[in-house]
Amino acid sequence: MRAALILVATLAGYAAVENLIFNTSWYPKIVNPDSSTGRVELFLWNEHKRLKIGPQVLAIGDSRMGFFPRYLRDDRQLGYTFASIAVAGSTPRDWYYMFRDVDPTRRRYSAIVIPVESYDDPETWDNHANRETDLHYVIAHLRWSDMREFASSYQGAPLRGTAALGIALKGTVYRTDFQDLLKHRRARLAAADLARRESFGWIYDYVGTDYNVSGDQIDWKAKTLFIPPGHHPEERRLFTERLFSGEPPDTGRWSAFLSYWLNRIYDLYRGTGTRIVVFRLPRGPFPPPESPPHKDHSSVRELASKPGVILDDEHYFDSLERPELFQDPLHLNAQGCAEFSKMLGKHVSELLGPAAK
Amino acid sequence: MLFSTISFFEFLAVVLALFYVSPLRARKYILLAASYFFYMSWNPKFIVLLLTLTAIDYTAALWIERSEDRRRKLFLIIGLAGNLCFLGFFKYYNFLGDNLALLLHRPPHAFALAIILPLGISFHTFQSMSYIVDVYRDEQKPIRNPVDYALFIAFFPQLVAGPIVRAREFFADFYAWVHPKSEEVLRGALLIMLGLAKKMAFADQFAQIADAYFSNVAAHPGAISAWRGVIAFALQIFFDFSGYTDMAIGMALLLGFRFPQNFRRPYLAFSITDFWHRWHMSLSRWLRDYLYISLGGNRHGTLKTYRNLMLTMLLGGLWHGASWNFVIWGAYHGTLLSLERMSGRSLFEKRPNLLLYPFRAALTFVLVSVGWVFFRAATFADSRYIIGQMFSGARGVSDIIVPGWLIYMVVFSFLVALAEERWEFTDRLARGPAWAYATAVVVLLLAVELIGVTDKQIPFVYFQF
Numbered sequence: 062m063r064a065a066l067i068l069v070a071t072l073a074g075y076a077a078v079e080n081l082i083f084n085t086s087w088y089p090k091i092v093n094p095d096s097s098t099g100r101v102e103l104f105l106w107n108e109h110k111r112l113k114i115g116p117q118v119l120a121i122g123d124s125r126m127g128f129f130p131r132y133l134r135d136d137r138q139l140g141y142t143f144a145s146i147a148v149a150g151s152t153p154r155d156w157y158y159m160f161r162d163v164d165p166t167r168r169r170y171s172a173i174v175i176p177v178e179s180y181d182d183p184e185t186w187d188n189h190a191n192r193e194t195d196l197h198y199v200i201a202h203l204r205w206s207d208m209r210e211f212a213s214s215y216q217g218a219p220l221r222g223t224a225a226l227g228i229a230l231k232g233t234v235y236r237t238d239f240q241d242l243l244k245h246r247r248a249r250l251a252a253a254d255l256a257r258r259e260s261f262g263w264i265y266d267y268v269g270t271d272y273n274v275s276g277d278q279i280d281w282k283a284k285t286l287f288i289p290p291g292h293h294p295e296e297r298r299l300f301t302e303r304l305f306s307g308e309p310p311d312t313g314r315w316s317a318f319l320s321y322w323l324n325r326i327y328d329l330y331r332g333t334g335t336r337i338v339v340f341r342l343p344r345g346p347f348p349p350p351e352s353p354p355h356k357d358h359s360s361v362r363e364l365a366s367k368p369g370v371i372l373d374d375e376h377y378f379d380s381l382e383r384p385e386l387f388q389d390p391l392h393l394n395a396q397g398c399a400e401f402s403k404m405l406g407k408h409v410s411e412l413l414g415p416a417a418k
Numbered sequence: 419m420l421f422s423t424i425s426f427f428e429f430l431a432v433v434l435a436l437f438y439v440s441p442l443r444a445r446k447y448i449l450l451a452a453s454y455f456f457y458m459s460w461n462p463k464f465i466v467l468l469l470t471l472t473a474i475d476y477t478a479a480l481w482i483e484r485s486e487d488r489r490r491k492l493f494l495i496i497g498l499a500g501n502l503c504f505l506g507f508f509k510y511y512n513f514l515g516d517n518l519a520l521l522l523h524r525p526p527h528a529f530a531l532a533i534i535l536p537l538g539i540s541f542h543t544f545q546s547m548s549y550i551v552d553v554y555r556d557e558q559k560p561i562r563n564p565v566d567y568a569l570f571i572a573f574f575p576q577l578v579a580g581p582i583v584r585a586r587e588f589f590a591d592f593y594a595w596v597h598p599k600s601e602e603v604l605r606g607a608l609l610i611m612l613g614l615a616k617k618m619a620f621a622d623q624f625a626q627i628a629d630a631y632f633s634n635v636a637a638h639p640g641a642i643s644a645w646r647g648v649i650a651f652a653l654q655i656f657f658d659f660s661g662y663t664d665m666a667i668g669m670a671l672l673l674g675f676r677f678p679q680n681f682r683r684p685y686l687a688f689s690i691t692d693f694w695h696r697w698h699m700s701l702s703r704w705l706r707d708y709l710y711i712s713l714g715g716n717r718h719g720t721l722k723t724y725r726n727l728m729l730t731m732l733l734g735g736l737w738h739g740a741s742w743n744f745v746i747w748g749a750y751h752g753t754l755l756s757l758e759r760m761s762g763r764s765l766f767e768k769r770p771n772l773l774l775y776p777f778r779a780a781l782t783f784v785l786v787s788v789g790w791v792f793f794r795a796a797t798f799a800d801s802r803y804i805i806g807q808m809f810s811g812a813r814g815v816s817d818i819i820v821p822g823w824l825i826y827m828v829v830f831s832f833l834v835a836l837a838e839e840r841w842e843f844t845d846r847l848a849r850g851p852a853w854a855y856a857t858a859v860v861v862l863l864l865a866v867e868l869i870g871v872t873d874k875q876i877p878f879v880y881f882q883f
Contacts, residue, residue, distance in 0.1 A: 062600070063600045064600035064601070065603075067852045067856070068604070070852065070856060071856040071859045074856050074860050075860045075863045075864070078864065079864065079867070222424075230867060232867045233867055235868075236868055236869075236872065239868050240868070244823065246823075
């Protein structure tokens with residue numbers, strides 16, 4: 062009996078020490094700013110610190126939304142200040158926890174802006190539900206009370222176990238980062254400090270590349286690609302993967318994932334003054350001639366039927382789908398980003414109408 | 419199913435739960451079933467081999483007891499031959515075949531067969547052989563119940579890599595089983611955590627450095643790389659094997675079995691003689707009792723004593739693996755032991771004074787590390803090259819990096835080992851105040867969690883033997 066008591070007390074002590082290190086704000090402050098966890102921490106930290114005067118709109122997304130707010134920072138004509146916590150590689154599951162952290166009172170923003178790739182939930186090759194990296198993206202914001210929901214959003218016992226263990230003992234997720242910290246203590250602390258001081262500029266002053274994919278030609282029927290000499294050597298692979306990988310069988314996997322997490326974001330803001338604007342991203346420099354089959358009850362359209370959700374015109378940004386505005390099959394270049402940002406800012410402001418005083 | 423995996427701990431939890439909720443009579447069946455399950459999780463086919471060897475030794479022991487004089491010896495020889503035939507075929511066939519091919523000027527692998535080495539065969543055959551020799555020497559009554567004997571051979575905590583337990587030690591606990599006391603449970607849990615931390619946080623970290631060097635020694639010329647690679651392996655093999663042993667002893671303790679110590683801070687040894695009193699003690703004891711003494715020990719004059727010592731160490735080396743490198747490693751240690759013996763036993767068996775001790779311990783560590791070159795290098799040519807580099811005088815520019823934090827960890831564990839040498843506090847932790855025990859376990863758990871290598875499964879070094 063004594064042994065059992067001591068062992069239980071010891072394990073409790075271990076959990077307490079572990080949580081003291083990793084479940085407080087201490088460790089996330091020194092996490093590698095170049096890691097996925099570090100990126101999320103920097104974006105959220107900057108958003109917490111950003112001075113918020115007047116009505117605010119917060120955008121989220123992945124790398125395709127990365128440079129969005131730069132062109133809108135000083136545009137006072139819009140009536141809203143636009144900010145972004147879009148982190149490359151993040152998914153709607155991460156977005157839910159990021160919104161929850163960045164807006165704890167749910168009163169900070171007039172609207173949040175969520176980009177999607179399509180309104181019809183076409184299936185993806187990747188199983189987003191099983192992206193283990195999501196655990197790393199939002200580890201600092203996961204609580205013990207999230208364990209059931211977050212872990213069960215994965216499929217299969219091993220990943221669920223990893224996720225549950227990761228939330229219970231965050232050191233298991235931070236392990237690689239911690240070992241890297243041990244290896245490069247001074248450099249890490251200096252990098253973390255520099256990132257805290259300078260990253261606002263990194264996010265809001267970044268100018269994208271002027272490189273564009275003009276001259277590339279696609280033959281959709283023959284599924285061939287012409288890339289003129291002098292273009293980036295990776296371009297062929299990227300385009301081939303993006304455009305000619307075929308359509309995965311529609312299992313409803315992506316739709317279920319998207320629907321679940323969009324609804325969780327909606328739950329966060331249900332009954333608050335914050336509206337949710339959903340729009341379709343420019344699809345790429347060469348949009349496919351055939352669109353995915355229309356679904357009346359896709360996750361996005363279902364969400365749009367709820368109060369406080371604005372679904373933008375699906376084709377609003379089609380005019381940007383031109384090779385001269387893209388640097389690769391997915392990402393807008395500097396010029397594309399500028400045009401897209403201005404269009405989006407203006408359009409969202411119009412959709413929201415004049416801000417309440 | 420490696421000891422350092424989650425699946426093994428799930429298995430252990432189920433075994434412990436079933437063991438303690440079952441009536442006393444059923445427990446041996448549970449342990450035997452668990453042990454066979456554990457063995458078969460590696461390769462189910464080889465259970466036939468384990469059962470065959472168990473049957474041979476079980477029967478041989480009974481026949482030895484019932485026979486007299488020459489027939490008794492005959493059954494002993496049959497029993498030993500059975501074990502040695504299996505061990506010889508699985509472990510040494512290709513080695514002998516390759517050497518024969520060399521002698522006959524045939525292609526290098528002309529006689530080679532695709533043989534998989536059965537898990538733990540070197541350990542369980544040694545354990546079986548010690549049993550029938552003990553029965554022959556009337557030091558052990560033969561075990562009547564085949565289930566009891568099968569469990570002695572297959573007991574999962576020590577089936578794969580020891581410690582090599584004598585039948586009388588095992589059955590003393592088995593037939594007079596008593597529920598482990600509370601401090602034994604605490605000690606068992608502590609040993610499991612200690613072993614896990616040694617393996618995952620230390621051995622696997624050093625394994626990556628050693629592997630980087632030994633996988634292509636020619637790519638890392640210079641003395642610095644060579645010494646770093648060799649010392650990394652010296653630390654890897656210690657933390658790996660002693661970590662495994664700690665876990666095995668800890669698990670056995672939780673099940674009510676008290677196994678002998680297998681490591682006693684070997685890198686604090688002040689001579690090679692002292693080293694072998696501290697390193698893989700159950701093997702040293704086996705070699706002494708069943709080989710060295712059987713060969714005549716030191717009873718037939720000086721020359722024969724050295725011959726016996728050399729033979730024992732040569733065979734000990736060969737036991738580890740079928741290659742000339744292991745033979746040389748055994749010969750190297752045999753030579754060092756003989757030289758120490760020639761220089762006067764008292765000098766190498768009695769602890770030197772405090773002034774001399776650090777130098778003697780450092781020298782011993784260096785000598786042992788040089789020996790590890792033969793143990794770890796892929797070929798004899800590699801061994802020669804590494805030793806050449808170690809003592810070449812050319813420093814070279816090393817890309818074998820030992821992170822600073824790992825050096826601090828080694829210094830810390832060295833200080834802990836020195837303190838343990840003086841006060842032997844680990845055993846007392848389980849009897850001491852709860853806070854001291856808890857602190858030790860929390861540190862070990864954090865070490866496993868934060869600095870353990872988990873992105874790759876690095877097998878225990880001794881699992882290959």
